[in-house]
Amino acid sequence: MPKILTRERLAPNLHLLEVLAPEVARKCRPGQFVIVMPDEKGERIPLSIADWDAGRGSVTAVFLVVGTTTRKLAALRAGDELAVFVGPLGRPSEIGAFGTVVLVAGCFGIGALWPAARALKAAGNRVVALIDAKTAELAYWKDRYRAVCDKVAFSSRDHALGSNGFVPKPLENLLEAEAPVARVIAVGCTYLMYASAQATRPLGIKTIVSLNPIMVDGTGMCGACRCTAEGRTKFACVDGPDFDGHQVDWDELFMRRKSYFDDEIRSLCRYEESELA
Amino acid sequence: MKLLIDGRAIALEGPATLLEAARANGIDIPSLCDHPWLAPYAACRLCLVEVKGRKGCVPACSTAAEEGMDVMTSTPDLQSLRRGILELILAEHPHACLICCEKPSCDDLKSTIRKTGEVTGCVLCPVNGRCELQRVAEAVGLDRVPFPSHRRSGEVRRDDPFIDRDNSLCILCGRCVRVCHEVRGASVLTFVSRGSETVIGTALDRRLLDSECQFCGACVDVCPTGSLTERAVRYDRPAETETKAVCTLCGQGCGLCVKLRDGRVAGTSPDPEGAVNRGQACVKGRFLVRPALIHPRRLLKPLIRENGELREAGWEEALTLAATRLAGIEPGQISVAASAQSSCEDLFAVHRFAAEALGGPAVAGPWTNSAAAGLRDLGRAAGRAVPLNFRLSDIALAGTIVVIGEDLPVTQPIVGLSVHRAVARGAALIRMNAGEGLRRLSDRLDASGPVLILFGPELLKRGQGQARLAELWDLAAPGGGRLLALDRESNIRGGLAIAEAFPARPAAKAARALYIAGPHPRIAPGKADLVIVQASYRDEHVSSADIVFPEATSFEAEGTFVNIEGRIQVSPTAVAPPGEAWPGWRILKELAARLGAPGFDFASPAEVRIALSAAVPPLAAAAAGGPAFLAEEAGRPAPSVGGPADERPTRGRRLAAPRDPDDYKGLSLAAEIKGLKLVRGRRCPRS
Numbered sequence: 004m005p006k007i008l009t010r011e012r013l014a015p016n017l018h019l020l021e022v023l024a025p026e027v028a029r030k031c032r033p034g035q036f037v038i039v040m041p042d043e044k045g046e047r048i049p050l051s052i053a054d055w056d057a058g059r060g061s062v063t064a065v066f067l068v069v070g071t072t073t074r075k076l077a078a079l080r081a082g083d084e085l086a087v088f089v090g091p092l093g094r095p096s097e098i099g100a101f102g103t104v105v106l107v108a109g110c111f112g113i114g115a116l117w118p119a120a121r122a123l124k125a126a127g128n129r130v131v132a133l134i135d136a137k138t139a140e141l142a143y144w145k146d147r148y149r150a151v152c153d154k155v156a157f158s159s160r161d162h163a164l165g166s167n168g169f170v171p172k173p174l175e176n177l178l179e180a181e182a183p184v185a186r187v188i189a190v191g192c193t194y195l196m197y198a199s200a201q202a203t204r205p206l207g208i209k210t211i212v213s214l215n216p217i218m219v220d221g222t223g224m225c226g227a228c229r230c231t232a233e234g235r236t237k238f239a240c241v242d243g244p245d246f247d248g249h250q251v252d253w254d255e256l257f258m259r260r261k262s263y264f265d266d267e268i269r270s271l272c273r274y275e276e277s278e279l280a
Numbered sequence: 281m282k283l284l285i286d287g288r289a290i291a292l293e294g295p296a297t298l299l300e301a302a303r304a305n306g307i308d309i310p311s312l313c314d315h316p317w318l319a320p321y322a323a324c325r326l327c328l329v330e331v332k333g334r335k336g337c338v339p340a341c342s343t344a345a346e347e348g349m350d351v352m353t354s355t356p357d358l359q360s361l362r363r364g365i366l367e368l369i370l371a372e373h374p375h376a377c378l379i380c381c382e383k384p385s386c387d388d389l390k391s392t393i394r395k396t397g398e399v400t401g402c403v404l405c406p407v408n409g410r411c412e413l414q415r416v417a418e419a420v421g422l423d424r425v426p427f428p429s430h431r432r433s434g435e436v437r438r439d440d441p442f443i444d445r446d447n448s449l450c451i452l453c454g455r456c457v458r459v460c461h462e463v464r465g466a467s468v469l470t471f472v473s474r475g476s477e478t479v480i481g482t483a484l485d486r487r488l489l490d491s492e493c494q495f496c497g498a499c500v501d502v503c504p505t506g507s508l509t510e511r512a513v514r515y516d517r518p519a520e521t522e523t524k525a526v527c528t529l530c531g532q533g534c535g536l537c538v539k540l541r542d543g544r545v546a547g548t549s550p551d552p553e554g555a556v557n558r559g560q561a562c563v564k565g566r567f568l569v570r571p572a573l574i575h576p577r578r579l580l581k582p583l584i585r586e587n588g589e590l591r592e593a594g595w596e597e598a599l600t601l602a603a604t605r606l607a608g609i610e611p612g613q614i615s616v617a618a619s620a621q622s623s624c625e626d627l628f629a630v631h632r633f634a635a636e637a638l639g640g641p642a643v644a645g646p647w648t649n650s651a652a653a654g655l656r657d658l659g660r661a662a663g664r665a666v667p668l669n670f671r672l673s674d675i676a677l678a679g680t681i682v683v684i685g686e687d688l689p690v691t692q693p694i695v696g697l698s699v700h701r702a703v704a705r706g707a708a709l710i711r712m713n714a715g716e717g718l719r720r721l722s723d724r725l726d727a728s729g730p731v732l733i734l735f736g737p738e739l740l741k742r743g744q745g746q747a748r749l750a751e752l753w754d755l756a757a758p759g760g761g762r763l764l765a766l767d768r769e770s771n772i773r774g775g776l777a778i779a780e781a782f783p784a785r786p787a788a789k790a791a792r793a794l795y796i797a798g799p800h801p802r803i804a805p806g807k808a809d810l811v812i813v814q815a816s817y818r819d820e821h822v823s824s825a826d827i828v829f830p831e832a833t834s835f836e837a838e839g840t841f842v843n844i845e846g847r848i849q850v851s852p853t854a855v856a857p858p859g860e861a862w863p864g865w866r867i868l869k870e871l872a873a874r875l876g877a878p879g880f881d882f883a884s885p886a887e888v889r890i891a892l893s894a895a896v897p898p899l900a901a902a903a904a905g906g907p908a909f910l911a912e913e914a915g916r917p918a919p920s921v922g923g924p925a926d927e928r929p930t931r932g933r934r935l936a937a938p939r940d941p942d943d944y945k946g947l948s949l950a951a952e953i954k955g956l957k958l959v960r961g962r963r964c965p966r967s
Contacts, residue, residue: 015400074397077397138429141400162429163428272512279439
């Protein structure tokens with residue numbers, strides 16, 4: 004079973020997981036994801052790939068602790084094994100020589116967008132990152148971004164990072180300063196991606212988002228990850244996860260993500276009780 | 281006393297702090313460390329006010345109002361001072377959401393991530409919307425924090441039952457430490473470390489479970505932030521409505537606020553106006569009502585035995601079967617038992633049912649062997665009136681308190697608080713176990729004033745219990761002392777009063793049928809041909825029954841309960857019963873109708889109370905619905921031996937008061953609910 008090489012808390016609720024999976028590592032491309040099960044009886048969850056090392060045979064993901072399964076993952080340590088680690092899955096992000104690309108990353112998306120930042124820079128783009136971090140401690144991997152980006156800016160509600168507010172306004176300022184911007188890629192919570200797409204829509208800048216619906220098998224069989232984009236039903240796992248943010252039915256996505264709200268809470272409470280001794 | 285606050289003339293009746301005086305007159309002064317249950321502390325400095333003629337500012341919470349004072353509460357200087365104080369407090373509290381322009385839409389759209397492990401902002405916080413910091417920030421008009429956000433150390437501690445502790449949200453107001461010490465007398469929580477490293481914790485950083493914590497939840501209730509929270513509900517959306525009800529998990533009868541969301545119980549908290557508990561609760565009332573009501577062992581449908589197995593049935597089928605089978609049994613061959621955890625309405629219905637439908641057998645119940653019955657019998661044997669009623673507030677004023685055989689934090693936690701208050705005021709406390717000899721006690725009582733002797737059913741369970749009770753009476757009475765009976769079930773006093781009002785024939789010698797209304801009395805199945813049970817939970821009675829009627833709990837049916845003090849309290853329906861459960865009186869009414877028995881023409885609990893008040897004079901006040909005390913008769917003569925009070929159970933069957941203080945209608949909370957199992961099962965000695 005795939006062995007964990009590193010499990011590290013990067014910031015409150017945000018953990019890095021590095022897993023020994025040479026066959027996955029050989030094939031990873033930016034924008035792809037893996038399906039993980041911490042134990043045999045748990046649920047399957049998708050995690051965006053945040054890095055890989057074909058030589059070391061390892062794949063890295065950054066995840067947000069947001070329920071029972073991620074709570075279990077966050078409790079694992081180096082040397083522990085995962086029941087399931089399948090990937091890489093999903094279509095890779097489109098990487099080309101676009102010109103200036105603005106990346107909007109928040110939460111687990113700071114990790115998830117990092118491979119694209121690296122690849123876009125290598126493809127000859129001017130890469131500008133806007134990292135959203137409510138507080139300074141949530142802005143991890145700043146050095147990684149600074150190493151490959153031409154510019155790194157922040158949107159934050161923390162005085163330490165300028166306290167300039169949530170994404171839309173700082174993004175608009177950045178787009179104006181960097182004009183012309185060829186494309187925007189936003190990865191993070193649904194609200195961040197939605198807000199980014201809303202901000203770029205009037206400017207007509209192509210905006211790619213990495214959708215995060217509830218997902219089970221990750222290979223197009225179960226249909227749990229259905230969403231609506233370009234006016235048609237899509238499966239985020241095989242048709243995405245990248246979509247044109249201006250073509251996504253955001254209301255549906257917000258609603259579908261809440262489908263199992265009460266069950267998720269019950270599951271977490273049961274898990275917490277089972278952990279008591 | 282007259283003074284001016286913000287230019288308004290204010291008249292005060294008695295002594296008050298400036299904060300109390302202002303609030304009583306609708307003038308809001310922000311504060312975070314002050315709490316009405318606690319002594320003034322003046323730690324947060326938000327309530328600073330200016331008093332004309334005095335230099336600087338004074339904290340309103342710890343400054344006494346004086347004649348002629350001229351107080352200003354919101355000058356520009358004060359507002360700027362408060363903003364500065366709040367900015368510093370918030371520099372160490374996740375405040376991003378407080379000052380974020382996106383908060384309204386975020387609240388709506390990000391709700392799924394309340395389940396994150398750590399709180400980094402209001403949208404992820406279990407008390408979002410109820411937080412006192414949010415309220416104060418709004419009152420002060422704070423819209424920016426000019427300091428970098430600093431996270432206070434430590435991860436969320438989840439290694440205790442019921443309570444999560446998150447020091448990263450703590451503002452060190454000290455309310456939890458103070459309530460634990462001042463009100464609960466537990467002193468489990470304390471300030472640990474010094475200066476900027478200070479956190480709330482326990483001695484040696486132990487778990488609460490290893491620190492003599494009783495998990496009363498008072499610290500959770502006073503916490504102004506999400507630092508101390510109830511784990512089971514922290515991820516839920518907030519409750520929508522709240523109903524005040526009487527807790528029936530023990531005999532104290534505390535007032536609880538039952539919170540509902542989507543028609544289900546979302547949690548309970550002590551009623552700040554509760555006559556018995558005044559904002560305090562115990563682990564059961566605070567944390568166990570919700571899990572108990574939705575426990576998987578709840579009975580949701582009538583059951584009938586078919587081919588040796590119980591199967592679900594409709595009410596009509598079960599009632600008709602019960603009536604047919606009961607009609608086939610001679611009246612003298614039916615035994616009836618009832619629970620002292622049933623309401624007066626339900627118990628009255630059981631007695632009337634036994635009298636009118638079953639030929640008048642005695643109704644056996646745990647009140648017979650109760651501490652209250654022991655005390656009453658003591659008086660009767662001596663031909664004098666021994667008062668059973670008391671007030672918990674009497675205990676706090678006592679000079680000497682003797683507690684026999686009761687572990688108050690477990691069996692009578694709210695009584696324990698009164699004892700703690702008395703001891704804090706200088707009262708002497710003597711603790712004895714139920715088997716201990718009384719000679720040592722008499723030596724110690726010689727020198728002291730009037731004594732209160734608190735005893736429970738344990739004392740009477742032992743040999744010579746009644747004789748020892750008489751000895752205690754002789755020790756206490758000459759000096760003007762009293763004995764207080766502390767029974768454990770929610771309606772012992774009500775059950776006792778109702779049983780006395782129904783003259784009954786002696787129980788059948790070899791009953792062929794058994795009607796058990798409420799599961800409690802531990803009756804062995806014996807050789808009865810027919811066993812009918814009304815119960816809320818599946819237990820051994822239910823397993824051996826032929827017909828089972830699912831009964832609503834007291835939280836699901838309006839009913840009257842008489843607590844240990846003799847206080848009559850009507851508890852409303854707080855939540856709809858689950859499945860097809862009915863209130864006990866309704867089950868009996870329907871069954872009586874099928875047996876052609878008269879006297880059940882009531883259609884609501886209020887109508888049952890009217891009949892009950894007429895039939896049971898001591899409970900006459902119940903019909904009025906308001907709070908009252910059981911009427912006590914002075915100098916009642918001793919009844920003849922063998923009267924209803926001395927009814928003994930049928931031969932071959934055993935009746936005893938419950939030994940398990942955590943029994944709730946046949947569900948052992950300590951065995952069935954993991955958190956309480958851990959609390960009761962720990963080894964550390966209780967103080």
